[in-house]
Amino acid sequence: MNDMKSLAQRVKELEDQLVVCIRCGTCQSVCPLFEQTHREADVARGKLALLDGLGKNMFDNPNGVEERLNRCLLCGSCAANCPSGVNVVEIFIKARAILAEYKGLSPAKQVIFKKLLSDPKTFDFFTELAGKFQGVFTKKDKNPQATSCARVISPLLDNRHFPSMAEKSFHRLTPRLNTPVGKSGIKVALFTGCIIDKVFPRIANDVIEVFKHHGIGLYIPDGQGCCGIPALASGDRKSFTKLVAHHIGLFEREKFDYLVTACATCTSTIKKLWPSIYEGKESGTRAKIGKLSEKTLDINQFLVNSVSLDPRDEIHGTKGGPVTYHDPCHLKKSLGVAREPRQLIKASGHELVEMEGADKCCGMGGSFNLYHYGISSRIGTLKQQSISDTHCDTVATGCPACMIQISDMLAKSGAQVKVKHPLELYADFLRNR
Amino acid sequence: MKKKTIIDELKKIVGAENVLADNEDMVTYSYDAAVLDAVIPIAAVMPENSGELGKIVKLCSEYCLPMTVRGAGTNLSGGTIPHNSGVVILTGKLNAILEINEADMYAVVQPGVVTATLAAAVEKKGLFYPPDPGSQAVSTIGGNVAENAGGLRGLKYGVTKDYVMGVSFYDAHGEHVRSGSRTVKCATGYNLAGLMVGSEGTLGVMDEIVLKLIPLPKARKSMVAVYKTIEQASKTVAAIIADRIVPATLELLDNFTIRAVESYSKAGLPLDAGALLLIEVDGHPGQVEEDGLRVEELCREFGADSVKVATDENERDRIWAARRSALSALAKLKPTLVLEDATVPRSKIPAMVKSLQEISQKYDISIGTFGHAGDGNLHPTILTDKRNKEEWLRVEQAIEEIFDRALELGGTLSGEHGTGLAKAPFLEREVGRSSILFSRRLRKALDPNNILNPGKVTGAL
Ligand SMILES: Cc1cc2nc3c(=O)[nH]c(=O)nc-3n(C[C@H](O)[C@H](O)[C@H](O)COP(=O)(O)OP(=O)(O)OC[C@H]3O[C@@H](n4cnc5c(N)ncnc54)[C@H](O)[C@@H]3O)c2cc1C
Ligand code: SF4
Ligand code: SF4
Numbered sequence: 001m002n003d004m005k006s007l008a009q010r011v012k013e014l015e016d017q018l019v020v021c022i023r024c025g026t027c028q029s030v031c032p033l034f035e036q037t038h039r040e041a042d043v044a045r046g047k048l049a050l051l052d053g054l055g056k057n058m059f060d061n062p063n064g065v066e067e068r069l070n071r072c073l074l075c076g077s078c079a080a081n082c083p084s085g086v087n088v089v090e091i092f093i094k095a096r097a098i099l100a101e102y103k104g105l106s107p108a109k110q111v112i113f114k115k116l117l118s119d120p121k122t123f124d125f126f127t128e129l130a131g132k133f134q135g136v137f138t139k140k141d142k143n144p145q146a147t148s149c150a151r152v153i154s155p156l157l158d159n160r161h162f163p164s165m166a167e168k169s170f171h172r173l174t175p176r177l178n179t180p181v182g183k184s185g186i187k188v189a190l191f192t193g194c195i196i197d198k199v200f201p202r203i204a205n206d207v208i209e210v211f212k213h214h215g216i217g218l219y220i221p222d223g224q225g226c227c228g229i230p231a232l233a234s235g236d237r238k239s240f241t242k243l244v245a246h247h248i249g250l251f252e253r254e255k256f257d258y259l260v261t262a263c264a265t266c267t268s269t270i271k272k273l274w275p276s277i278y279e280g281k282e283s284g285t286r287a288k289i290g291k292l293s294e295k296t297l298d299i300n301q302f303l304v305n306s307v308s309l310d311p312r313d314e315i316h317g318t319k320g321g322p323v324t325y326h327d328p329c330h331l332k333k334s335l336g337v338a339r340e341p342r343q344l345i346k347a348s349g350h351e352l353v354e355m356e357g358a359d360k361c362c363g364m365g366g367s368f369n370l371y372h373y374g375i376s377s378r379i380g381t382l383k384q385q386s387i388s389d390t391h392c393d394t395v396a397t398g399c400p401a402c403m404i405q406i407s408d409m410l411a412k413s414g415a416q417v418k419v420k421h422p423l424e425l426y427a428d429f430l431r432n433r
Numbered sequence: 434m435k436k437k438t439i440i441d442e443l444k445k446i447v448g449a450e451n452v453l454a455d456n457e458d459m460v461t462y463s464y465d466a467a468v469l470d471a472v473i474p475i476a477a478v479m480p481e482n483s484g485e486l487g488k489i490v491k492l493c494s495e496y497c498l499p500m501t502v503r504g505a506g507t508n509l510s511g512g513t514i515p516h517n518s519g520v521v522i523l524t525g526k527l528n529a530i531l532e533i534n535e536a537d538m539y540a541v542v543q544p545g546v547v548t549a550t551l552a553a554a555v556e557k558k559g560l561f562y563p564p565d566p567g568s569q570a571v572s573t574i575g576g577n578v579a580e581n582a583g584g585l586r587g588l589k590y591g592v593t594k595d596y597v598m599g600v601s602f603y604d605a606h607g608e609h610v611r612s613g614s615r616t617v618k619c620a621t622g623y624n625l626a627g628l629m630v631g632s633e634g635t636l637g638v639m640d641e642i643v644l645k646l647i648p649l650p651k652a653r654k655s656m657v658a659v660y661k662t663i664e665q666a667s668k669t670v671a672a673i674i675a676d677r678i679v680p681a682t683l684e685l686l687d688n689f690t691i692r693a694v695e696s697y698s699k700a701g702l703p704l705d706a707g708a709l710l711l712i713e714v715d716g717h718p719g720q721v722e723e724d725g726l727r728v729e730e731l732c733r734e735f736g737a738d739s740v741k742v743a744t745d746e747n748e749r750d751r752i753w754a755a756r757r758s759a760l761s762a763l764a765k766l767k768p769t770l771v772l773e774d775a776t777v778p779r780s781k782i783p784a785m786v787k788s789l790q791e792i793s794q795k796y797d798i799s800i801g802t803f804g805h806a807g808d809g810n811l812h813p814t815i816l817t818d819k820r821n822k823e824e825w826l827r828v829e830q831a832i833e834e835i836f837d838r839a840l841e842l843g844g845t846l847s848g849e850h851g852t853g854l855a856k857a858p859f860l861e862r863e864v865g866r867s868s869i870l871f872s873r874r875l876r877k878a879l880d881p882n883n884i885l886n887p888g889k890v891t892g893a894l
Contacts, residue, residue, distance in 0.1 A: 019768040019820065024466050025507040029547070029570040038479065038525025039453070039461075040506070046461035049471075053460045064457035083761035084770070 008057040010098045015055060020086045021048045027078035027088075032361040032379045033071065041068045044078035044088045051095050066099045071372065073329075073365030073379075074233060080333035089334075090276055093232050097277075100235025113231045118239035120225030120246070127165065127198050134165055144393075144418040145407040158373050161411035163199050163404055170201035176222040177208070178254065182215025184307055187256040189219040191247070191270065191296075193263035194226045195400035203262050203400065206427035207299065213430055214307050221250045227266040229273070233367050237279050244278050248288050258306070259296040262423055264337075264399035265366070267298045268330035298331060300341040300398055300422055309347045309426075320350040320429065324390040325422070326383065326406065327359035328399035341398045344422045348429035350394075355386040362397075364405035377409070384409035387417060394418045396425055436475050439496060439520070443478045446488045451479040451526075462503065462521045467511040467855050468771050468819065474501070474515035479523040483543075483640040486527065490638050491607030493520055497882045502634045504545060504573030508580055509772055510853025512633045516887055522638065524575050530554055531641070538646045539598055539615055544575025544639045548582075551644075560646040563590035566849070567760065575639050581631035583849035585682045585756075588807035589715075592849065593630065596645045600626040602637035605880035615643055633851055634886035636879060653681065653715035654725040655749045656742040658732040659706045663687060665736035666708035667783040670806050672731050673712075674779065678724050683807030684711040684756050687786065690763065690801040690814075697762035700755050706738070710806065711756050713749075759803045760814070767799065767816035773832065775839035776810040776848030788838040789813050796831040798824065810848035836862065857892040 027044040028034050040046035050065045059065060072092060079088040105113065117123055138148040138157070147161035170192055181187050188211065196203050211218045224247070228240040251259065261267045271293045278289055303309065323345050331337045338359070345352050363369070363379025383406060387395045395410075395417055397403060407419045436454070443452045453459070454476045463471035480486040493500045499519030506513045515521050524545035532541040535558055542551060548569040555562045565584035566572055572582065578600065583592040599613025612625030629637060660666040666685055673680065686694065686709040695702040702709070710732065714724040725742065732740045743749040764770050777785045786802060789811075793800040804812040813835060817828050836846050836859050846856050846863050861869050872891045877883070883894050 019818070022466070022764055022770045023464055024764075025505050025568070025571050028505055029549075038523065039458075041458050041461045049461055049464060050457055053457075058460065059456060064455055068457060084764040085761070 004057055004059065004061070007062055007098070007102050008055055010102065011051060011055040011095065013098075014051060014091055014094060017087055017091050018048055018052050018055070020084050021045065022084045023049070024083060026081060026083055030077040030081045032075065032077065032363060033073060033375065036375055036378050042071055044082070044086070047072065047092065048086065048088070051091070062099055062103065066103070069095055069099070071368075073361055073363065073368045075329035075361040075365060076333040077329060077361055090272070093273065093277060096233065096235035097237040098235075101237070105234065105236055109234050109236065113234060113236040113239040117226050117231055118242045120223055123194075123225060124169065124171070127169070138164070140164065141411055143411050143414075144416055145411045147407050147411045149411075159412070160373070161408045163407050165198055166201045168201070170197045170204040171222075171224065173201060173205070174208070174220065177218055177220040179212070179218045181217035184215045186258070186306060187217035187219065188302070189221070189251055189254065189256040189259045191227070191259055191261040191266055192220065192224050193261055193266040193400070195404070196263055197224070200400050200403065200421070203421045203424060206421075206424050207262060210303070210423065210427050210430065216307065217256075219254045219256050221253060223250060227269040229265055229269045230366060232269075232273060232277060237277060240277065241279050244274050244289065245280055245285060248285055248292065251292060252288065257295065258302055259292055260299050260302045261296070262299040262398070262421060263401070264298065264328035264330040265401050267296060268334040270296045272334060298335065298337050298340070298398065300344050301337050303423075303426070304340040304343045304347075309344075320348060320425070321394065322353045322390070322392045323350040323394045323396050323425065324353045324355045324387060324392040325358060326355070326362060326387070326395060326397040326402060328397055328402045329359075329361050331398050332359050337398075341396070341422045344426050345396055348422070348425040350425060353390045353392050355390045357382075357386055360386075362402045362405045362409075364401050366401065369405065376405070380405050380409040381413075384413050384415065388413065388415050392417065394420055394425075396420050396422045398422055439492075439498065440476055442492055443476060443489065443520070446492065447478055447480055447485050451481065453477040453479075462515065465503075465506040465508050465511060465513040467509050467514070467853065468769060469511045469514060469854055472514050472517050474517065474519050474521045477503075477521040477523055479526050481526045483527070486522070486638065486640050487603050487607060487609060489520075489522060490603040493884055494605060494607045494882075497884060499884050499887050500638070501886050502544075502575065502579075502638050504576030504579075505547070505568070505571045507568045507572050508576060508853060509774075509850040510580075510847070510855040512580065512851055512853040512886070512889055514854060519887075524573060527640070528573075533558060533560070533646075534615070535560065537615060538648075540644045540646055541615075542574050542642055542644065544573060544578075544642060546574045548572050548574060548577055555646055556649060559649050561649040562596065562644060562646055564593045564596060574642055574644070578630055578639065578642055579633050580851040581849070583805070583808075583810060585684060585805060587805055587810065587849075588683055589679045589681045594627070597626055597630055597642065598645050599643035600629045600639055601641045602629060602639040604637050605882070605885050609640075610637065613643060617645075631851065633853060633889050635876060635890050636885060638885075650681075650715040652718040652721040653713055653749075654721050654742065655711070655713040655752050656725070656729060656732075656740055657752045657755070658710045658712070658737040658740045659703050660708045660710070660737055662707040662736075663786050664783045666710050667786070667806065669710060669732055669735040669737065670782065671780060672735055673728055674807075676727060676731060678714070678728060680712050680724075680728065680807060681715045682711070682713045683805070685709070685782075685804060685806035685811070686711070686756065686759060687802040689799070690759050690803045693762040693766060693801055694755055694758055697765060698754070698758050700751070702755060703738075709755070710737075711752055756803070759801075763801045763814050763816060767818055769817045769819040771815040771817070771828065771832065772850070773813045773815065773835060774804075774810060774848045774850045775813065775835050775844060775846060776808070777839055777842045777844035779807070779809040781842040781844065782806055782809060782811065784842055785811060785839065785844070789835065792831050792834050792838070795834075796827040798828055798831055800831075805848075808848070809844065833859070852890045854888060857888070857890060860891070
């Protein structure tokens with residue numbers, strides 16, 4: 001291991017971003033983790049102070065800071081409410097990278113990110129293998145969330161109830177697509193995203209259907225992979241950079257007006273992190289990333305703002321039953337998108353019933369759920385209670401990662417509530433009209 | 434005393450999961466919202482009930498360990514910066530609202546209850562807990578009482594001290610002391626509850642607080658008036674009061690702040706305005722109507738270029754959004770923000786504002802001023818970068834001069850942020866030598882080993 005001084009030097013690169021924190025403590029009021037633990041090291045102010053300390057060479061080794069830095073959902077609730085405008089998530093991601101580069105990735109993470117995730121083909125191969133075998137280790141729950149759970153006690157699965165891997169991932173069903181522009185006059189490229197591809201292909205299928213209905217040309221290139229956030233969250237900037245470059249190449253091949261995703265996390269990563277964290281040197285690619293991220297849109301936002309949805313709900317009345325909506329952090333807090341998914345739900349003929357704290361984090365936080373399942377579940381249980389309190393039989397949310405967490409929580413509580421993407425509701429509406 | 438023994442003893446009281454002692458965690462309890470140097474404590478402990486809290490205080494007393502209670506750590510005077518051989522007591526898990534009594538209109542709470550949480554719970558029952566510090570979404574009732582926190586509604590509804598009916602606390606020896614009652618009137622014994630207000634953890638550690646509640650006003654009306662000069666705005670403030678109208682809030686933004694807010698939130702504020710007054714009257718619908726019209730009239734009479742009255746809740750929210758974003762807007766201009774709260778008699782606001790402008794020029798630093806014009810509590814907000822040593826020196830000199838000017842005008846060093854470490858060295862200028870000595874003797878008598886938040890308020894004993 002290098003000496004701590006050189007690490008301090010590297011952390012000092014963040015100084016200009018770190019000094020923006022005025023230690024006002026406002027972030028305590030919105031941090032879902034702090035609400036559970038009441039520990040200062042769990043909230044943004046504490047973590048920023050720790051990074052400041054690391055930059056001032058206050059610690060003998062980086063492990064304690066690293067451990068605390070990783071206890072974070074990267075939900076951005078703090079940043080969205082910070083009076084001083086501290087770019088918390090970007091700072092944390094850069095700091096994780098600095099620490100990982102200093103210490104080296106753990107061997108397991110090296111295999112996952114460097115070998116698996118950063119190469120879409122290998123990743124697909126392994127997840128498909130896992131999909132084929134999942135029935136051996138897990139059994140299907142009989143619930144509206146259509147989850148599965150472990151057959152035998154397993155340390156990896158814990159008592160999770162997770163939506164099953166699809167029998168056939170989306171890219172197997174539709175390896176590539178390039179449809180011409182129709183009556184809308186708009187051409188869109190779709191970034192599928194891992195979770196939709198492997199767990200919820202039904203959402204991507206609905207995208208195809210809805211776009212066809214509205215005469216939107218759709219481009220889905222072959223060979224898509226992960227947006228890179230799991231690698232980044234573990235500090236692996238190299239794999240992330242490789243993935244970004246890979247996708248820039250893919251989407252370069254066709255002209256389109258918007259890059260759309262149905263995954264809040266992918267959208268937020270492409271718009272916020274691709275431009276700020278990509279570390280490739282070529283200025284050409286940088287400019288391309290800037291352009292692509294600028295025309296990237298969340299699917300709800302795209303449909304509501306760029307396509308004229310007829311006010312059909314008014315003609316047909318609300319007949320779809322009441323639906324409640326959960327704001328994914330990566331949509332509302334990161335991108336400020338909150339109105340559009342609600343409009344899409346209403347346009348699908350549903351009454352929208354607001355839950356208490358619709359924009360409170362569901363506790364997923366990507367790998368946070370993996371390493372801190374206990375706290376993640378406690379946060380998720382609060383969400384489940386707010387959902388159940390609305391007495392709706394469907395909860396919609398614009399992020400497949402939130403869908404996984406919410407399904408788990410609802411399944412555990414035995415609630416008879418379906419979990420859907422707003423786009424699915426809209427597609428259902430078009431089909432059943 | 435060995436650190437390890439102390440930690441083991443603390444763990445026996447609250448369980449290992451509620452004791453923190455790693456160097457990293459200690460760094461996170463070394464600061465608060467004041468711009469002061471950090472101090473690293475030896476341990477932090479999180480009691481889950483009053484009994485555990487009492488045992489912790491007793492332990493500290495036996496081992497002569499300095500202790501600093503920490504609520505949300507949002508105070509602006511260094512009140513929660515610990516002693517380097519001391520323990521930090523965290524009230525995060527003492528956060529139960531024990532009772533809201535609608536018939537007798539009071540609430541009993543543990544000190545870690547968040548101000549806004551209490552306000553919302555009380556409002557659900559049609560009652561009102563008015564003190565609303567800008568930090569209410571995070572600040573705790575314990576911190577509010579210990580700092581005598583104010584807020585936007587101070588003019589009409591008073592500050593935290595006006596709502597404290599009773600307090601129970603552990604003294605420096607770990608004895609449980611009760612004072613005040615659940616009755617509106619109480620004339621037994623010393624007013625120890627009153628003594629705890631503004632005590633900043635130097636006289637005892639509170640475990641329960643009884644707060645007065647009042648009926649929720651039925652109606653309210655907000656307006657914003659735009660002025661060319663700050664003098665016109667101040668004269669309006671005086672005129673409103675002279676007319677025997679007491680608005681719930683009467684807030685002022687100076688030109689520097691207006692420009693900062695506008696560039697931050699594009700709310701359409703007039704960039705050339707010398708000052709804005711934001712006013713809200715509340716109470717019975719009939720009276721609100723009447724007062725509202727009269728205030729509007731007075732604003733115009735005293736030179737407002739325009740007065741806009743909110744016609745619905747949305748418009749009201751928009752008016753107050755400008756005030757709420759004042760601090761954010763200023764904070765974004767420079768890395769370091771020093772939020773002062775020198776307060777002068779209402780009539781001296783023009784003089785104080787003028788002084789602030791002179792000071793800002795003299796020391797060549799940026800100061801944005803906004804605040805509670807109705808009660809003379811201004812927030813001169815200095816924007817700087819602490820890393821710039823030369824400028825920081827000028828900032829320190831400017832702060833001292835702000836203090837002096839406020840005192841010359843018959844005011845106080847702090848309207849609501851407390852003394853803490855930041856203002857302790859200056860307190861004598863305001864209250865005189867004998868008051869400091871009295872306070873020190875009082876402390877010494879109650880806390881002979883000087884373990885309750887040493888260094889705060891009265892300086893070193
Ligand atoms: C953005 C911002 C806006 C603010 N706006 C206002 C405002 O409008 N008005 C205002 O008055 N203040 C304001 N403040 C200052 C601060 O929020 C208040 O002083 C608040 O009362 C502090 O509450 P806290 O829970 O953070 O207390 P802390 O900062 O944790 O503690 C404050 C003091 O109380 C003591 N204490 C806490 N709990 C106990 C207990 N149980 N027993 C004994 N002592 C205890 C501590 O030892 C310390 O001395 C603001 C601060 C910020 C950062
Ligand atoms: S809200 Fe922002 S400025 Fe305030 S403590 Fe948290 S990160 Fe720092
Ligand atoms: S990103 Fe979320 S979990 Fe992490 S510190 Fe901010 S609010 Fe807390």
